[in-house]
Amino acid sequence: MAGLLYRLGRFSARRHWVVIVAWFVIIALAGVAFSLFKGPVSSAITIPGTPTATVTDELAAKFPSASGGSGTVVFETKDGKAFTASEKAGVESTLKKYTEQSGVKAATNPFTTQDQLTAQKQKVTDGRDQITAAKAQIAAGQEQLDAAKAQAQAAGQLAAAQAQLDQQQATLDASTKKIDAQSATLEQGSKLLDLAANIRFVSKDGSSAVSTVQFTKGIYDVDPDLKTKIVQLSDDANISGVNVYVSNDIAQGVPSIVGPGEVVGIIVAAIVLLIMLGTVIGAGLPLLGALVGLGASVLGSMAFSGLVQFNSVTTVLGIMLGLAVGIDYSLFILNRHRNQLKQGMKLHESIGLANGTSGNAVVFAGTTVIVALLALNITGIPFLGLMGTVGAVAVAVAILVAVSFTPAMMGLVGMKILRRKERAAIGNTASTRVPNKPMNTVRAIVTVVLGIAVLGSIALPAMQMRLGLPDGSAEATDSSQYKAFKTVENRFGAGQNGPLLVVADLPSKVSGDSLTAVEVTIGEKIASLDNVSALAPIGASKDGTVVAFQVIPTGGPSSVSTENLVHDLRDLPGVKVTGGTATLGVAGNASAQIDVSEKLSAVLPLYLVVVVGLSLIILIIVFRSILVPVTATAGFVLSLLATFGGLTAIYQFGWLSAVFGTHDPGPILSFLPIIEVGVLFGLAMDYQLFLVSGMRESFAHGAPAKIAVQRGLRNGRPVVMAAAIIMMSVFAGFIFSDSSTIRPIGFGLAFGVLVDAFVVRLLLIPAAMHLLGKTAWWFPKWLDRILPDVDVEGAKLERGHVGEVAAPEGELASAGVAAGAHAGPEHPAHTVEHRDHPSHKA
Template identity: 35%
Template sequence: MTRLLYRLGRGCAAHPWRVLAGWLLVFATVFTLAGTVGGPTQENWDVPGARAQHGIDLLRQHVPGAGNATARVVLHGDRPVAPADLTTLTHRLATMPHAATVSEPRLSTDGDTAVLEVGYDVPVTDPELFGKIGALDSAVEPMKDAGYQVELNGDVPENATSPMQGRGELIGIIAALLILLFAFGSVVSAGLPIGSALVGLGVGAGGLTVLAGLTDVSTMAPTVATMVGLGVGIDYALLLVTRHAEFLRAGFTPVEAAGRATATAGRSVVFAAGTVLVSLMGLRLAGLPTYTSFGFATAIAVVGVAAASLTVVPVLCRLAGRRVLPRGVRRERTRSREPFTARWAARVGRRPLPWAIGAALVMVMLALPVLDLRTWPGDPGDQSQSVTTRRAHDLIAAEFGVGANTDYTVVAGPSVSDAGVEQAHAAVAALPGVAEVGPVTASPDGALHVFRVVPRFGDSDARTGGLVADIRAELPSGVELTGRTPYFSDITGMLGARLWIVIAFVVSVSMLLLAMVFRSVLLPVKAAAMNLLSVAASYGVMVAVFQWGWGAGLLGVDHSFPVSAWMPVLIFAVLFGLSMDYEVFLLSRVRERWLDSGDARGSVVAGLTDTGRVISAAAAIMVAVFLGFASEVDWTVKQLGIGMAVAVFLDATLVRMVLVPATMSLLGRWNWWLPAWLDRLLPTVSVEDDPAELEEPVRA
């Protein structure tokens, strides 16, 4: 790999305009494919493994429009709602595109609030419906003009009223420029990584469009792909630029420096990208189509930015010449003071045990709230009060009871007798958690019998899972409990069980890759343990902020609620890969110093000195990007941003700057212990070794 990467980097630097022309051709090809076979993002929320899915499939087979999109219109006034206004509103809703049914208005006890439910003839994921409420807004506009408060709820409004504002990407790019400029003292060095990352993201965006034309891709997938791709793309390019600058300072020409930087740091980029891809592929084991699309979409972005780093960075470094170096270095001014990272690593190395114990205790304390972790996919009542779905939720809860916002439906199949249906109806009504049971209705073909269940509490209540289990325990064979709430309860249980499968796969494969590269047993185990500790601390902070409400007001959250069930698996897969990036960057330089000197403790100090500034700058950029996403309105995106920002911050500070040097100093030569039999068994993959096979150095 050394010679191949050297030739790639040197060739790109020697022929910059050919490389740029090649990237233009790649752009043209990818976007031509995107325009011909590509398609829009589209959700696929069917989960065959969920028990509630069977009930949904039965309804779709026998009840026209059942299992498709829904919307609720809540009409509220300071006087009883006029029947004529309800008639007008019903007619306008019924004439909307794809509107199949409009329910009879349900009036509150005092008559000042009415709820109408619209059923559509297509699923909410249909491109003509998903994220679009223009028809609903037009239909209810006369009611607003008549003085009513009109709020919207249900599938269609919930997926259209909290659009992404794009703050994360903008904040991340601006923060990256400022951080890199401050850290490296060169406008060129600050701009190169961002330029390379944007090139890779551009190609990745085209590739994602092609993927969306071939399979269903979640509408959230581009957000996750951009978040991760921007971060790792800057990381990879920054690593290459830093190594290129080192070779320039050593006297090599820009072309030769580019080749050597790609041969050394480029191997770290290849391996780090590989560990991220392993983590992303672990998302497929979660068993949900949405996660599969997250994994593939983000993998496309990671491959794009890695390819751009290995080819575009050498080109830009060649064109920039010695302007990559800070002005003081170009003018041969040198700093006499030892870098902060060197002083810090030496301080930790002198007394490693207290530092290791202190950092570990802080991480464990932050992780402790995870013992109280409770998850739920989502609830409109958890959104900001600035969103119409939250206001509709609150109106329904106040006028009809909190359980009126839920959706429990009992479906009796063709094999169930009338007596069996009545028995199930009576048994469910007698349960203590049930507030009301609706009348039994038959499907148009008479094959199914259906009735609705209203609980005494809301969706995200801790008692929901127990009530779902209690209802199912009362249902005879052939009768299913379905609806949004049981469906989400099933997904929550599935994700909780699958999380351990994802963790086992990602951790084991990552440890194997680290053992192959660094020829050690203890280092992969230590790296996996520390990365898991970072993720656990991130979960703990999310519980404290969102579930316990500590400081939630600073994020615009007005009450506590469970952590999104989508978060644990997604955050683990993404963050474990990102943490391994930093681990590879640091350990590769430590190993290089170890092979040169044989000094176990000195190699740790030297390795941290070489990479500390790069890792710190890269992590600061990542944190800024993720905090930018935490500023979005949607609470799920907020949780994703906070969780990832906390984990990266802890990983780059307590883990990488304290726990790693402390534990490696304690272990000494045992860091590099590998049994002879395992050494023979494992393939050898070198990262960041001296490129001895390269041609004779060409110096300026």
């Protein structure tokens, strides 16, 4: 591979315009494909086969009128007073516009619905009065009949009048039976109304109203353009004296890709590059390469959005990764090239060698990221697998750009990649002293103990981490979604932000009074559970075998109490009704979110085991050691747990809320832990490779194990720090996104890089390697014989070109990725064959 990349680098440098034009043609073709085949991007996060999905499918088949997704639109008077007649008319006109849209099944008029509820309650009161009056009449009639019987008996005419008296008694009995039946029916209806007492559509003070917009499709299948149209109609309502807020179910759209935070992140990355490389041209090349890679990967991936449903987060994650690794990978090769030029190497030879050594390590390191991302497909969760695939494509394209476009640009700019002073001093680079003193052992012990203690403390909040999906309370406080959520919470109760749909499968067909009785029986059973605020029957299917209820929890959609209620409903034994036993199922937006979160929680351990196992195998092959991979993987797990702890503290506990805008803390984004595992694993392996490969090479060249640690650390640290800062800057730019889904992803990745690069890789790993000494490189002979020889650093290629430049004593030719391929008399071991590696002498 190193030789191939060497030749590719030289070719790209010599034929730079061919390569540069080729990449822009690729971008153009990807753009054309995107414009021709693109499809809608959804904000939906769904998993097929969940209990919610099963119930939803049943409703669609048996009870179409109760199926289909729904969202709410909240109307609120600006003066806090009750709606006037003209304001109500404005609301009704807006609702009519909603129903005119294709794909909208209905939009309830809150005022009409509330009036109907009030009328029903009054009807019950009036019915009771009428029944009381009728019973009084029947009682009076019975008294009269009894008196007539007594009178006839006294007159000796009872036999003659018996037939007439019996007929009158039969009439009274029939009336009594009819009144009793009416009373029973009335009381059944009264019980249903009592169960729904806490459900309101207009607030008690009359200042707020909630309309439910019902769609023909499930909420996650609704065309995003239709949701956007509802939002536009709401924004354009212009109802005098009335604010219109659209709920998160409808208003949650595709997050913007570039905002102020992202721009700041890129600016910080540019500043770091400028400081490290010293020239505007040098700083611009990695940024340009990253943008070229993004153009090709994002447009190319999105061209398939017409065939596969893309989630909005999928694209953003691809952009995050493509931008971050694109800059870093180009930087590693560029930094190696600059160092070689300063030592006097010819331009094209330097580009080829940098591509064959640092580029080779970039390919290997990037491959670990790709494998980790593609492994997301083993979770069996479609949207997560697609997310990993798109991210892997972005990383793969970034690698291709780094090993082709970057050498072409380096060939184009030539020696201008160096500052004037550097060009003037070519071949006369001052000697750099190689560390010959190991780390202090006491310092190493303190570093390991203190580092583990600090990361362990940061990880503690992760023990209480809850997973969920963001609701309206997580949105910006000035957004329509947030105002809708808070208005409903304050005026109607938190539960009305996340109603549940409970479906009962009946043992036999019911209708009429029997249906009402069944609804009361099941309704009372549901209402007996904790955390139920109210419920109302929606109706029955045409065949009378399915009954649906809307259940209002006491808590919001992401609360623990609502989650407990969903489990309690599903755990209920069958409800005994006429004809047998009814079984219950739960659906609705809140239920779907809980199912998604639980499914993701269940697959996280499996994915973590796969990634950790993969980590050990890769590092054993690369470093030909047992203890180095173990410490590297342990460090990854430690940094991962610390990242989870930081996420929990910030976004679930609400710490530093003023800084991160977590005004309403809630559960952690359900798929974020898995994304963190995949991405941070790849990046941790990158940094491990960049640092420890230098230690390995120095040790292989004869340096004592503890001194080799210092040499590898000293020469790998600058580029790893720069790369980590750049990656953190790019990720951190998304922390202040306008999307509640993107913000925690940006923080998690930025914080994870900070912890893993600066604490684990630059502090804990060197200290642990020092304490292990020579035992760090112990490797069983039998394992050494069967494993392939992976020359990640391109050391063999470098040895073949050692005569191209005479580096000063101790100068590291590999200040970048290889970070340990030493040149000059200090390390004559460039001629040492691989068989001289210490592992072969074990």
